[in-house]
Amino acid sequence: MSATVTGAAVMERLVESAGPVSESDPEMADLAEVIRALLSVELGQDTRVRLGGRLFDAVITGSGPQGRRVMAVMDAVQGGCGPVIEDPERGWLYWLVPPGSASRWASHAHAVCLGRPHTITLPPLDRTAPPGPYWLRPSASDRLVPTSPLREALAQLPPEPPPHAALAAQLGIAP
Numbered sequence: 194m195s196a197t198v199t200g201a202a203v204m205e206r207l208v209e210s211a212g213p214v215s216e217s218d219p220e221m222a223d224l225a226e227v228i229r230a231l232l233s234v235e236l237g238q239d240t241r242v243r244l245g246g247r248l249f250d251a252v253i254t255g256s257g258p259q260g261r262r263v264m265a266v267m268d269a270v271q272g273g274c275g276p277v278i279e280d281p282e283r284g285w286l287y288w289l290v291p292p293g294s295a296s297r298w299a300s301h302a303h304a305v306c307l308g309r310p311h312t313i314t315l316p317p318l319d320r321t322a323p324p325g326p327y328w329l330r331p332s333a334s335d336r337l338v339p340t341s342p343l344r345e346a347l348a349q350l351p352p353e354p355p356p357h358a359a360l361a362a363q364l365g366i367a368p
Contacts, residue, residue: 237317239325245309249276249337250295252288253360254304255352260286264330266346267338275338277330278316281323285356287313288338301344303351305360 244250254260256279264286267274278287295308307313320327 239314239316241312241314244307244311244313245292247292249289249292250306250308251313252290252304252306253356254286255354256284256286257352259350259352262350263346270342274330275336276332278326279329280326288343290338290340294340303347303355305356
């Protein structure tokens, strides 16, 4: 004789296979954090976001004339450079690169790549001039700065000063 499977029995099995209700999905928490951060940036607020994850990592270099030359190279490579934030107070550029880049970034004399667990403060999307950090190249949803051409451009046109010692002091680590 065959057993009759009821809709209630199927639902019970589905609920059991889903696991306890109290477990939260860490990726959903990350997604919620990302959405809140992006809404804050859109609303014109400085917003601190975690690097890595699904958004981006950041390559940090000196700014100044050589940094601008590197950006011109990246403009040519990308048909318009991906997002770059300038911090005039520190004299740094933050190049937003694909997530996971920090784990593959080899040591570089003129740049540091940071990912998780570090954070970055994004200026409001409409801030394109000082005071404070601003979008030198605004963020576009369709692109980030590719790391290979950026590394090559930084090697050919090294921006000064390198950020290593200042970053190490800021993060409280030995350079």
